[in-house]
Amino acid sequence: MIKVTIKRNDQQAIDSFTITGHANFAKKGSDIVCAGVSAVSFGAVNSIISLLSVTPQIEQGADGFLRCTVPRDLEESTKEKVQLLLESMVVSLETIERDYGNYITISK
Structure with missing residues (x-):
């Protein structure tokens, strides 16, 4: 799975996300x-880097491990754009979870 x-901060902004495991759907x-x-999460990270010139802290590893941490020292307008991209990612992941809940789980 x-x-x-x-992970969200006190203002409910996304500070980081972590993805682990494999679906084993097929x-x-x-x-x-x-x-x-993979497409949704890497697309969000690549959009943050390419469109906003923001470099999050990224960790990758075996077994589908991906962690992305948003830098804290961003200008407010850039923070808002990063959050919009990350919230869009969450909506897309929740859609996958709704249709394939036996293979993916999201905790907030």
């Missing part, structure tokens, strides 16, 4: 759940 953890290369989660 893929486990997504969204064999490697055919797993649409894993592919969807």
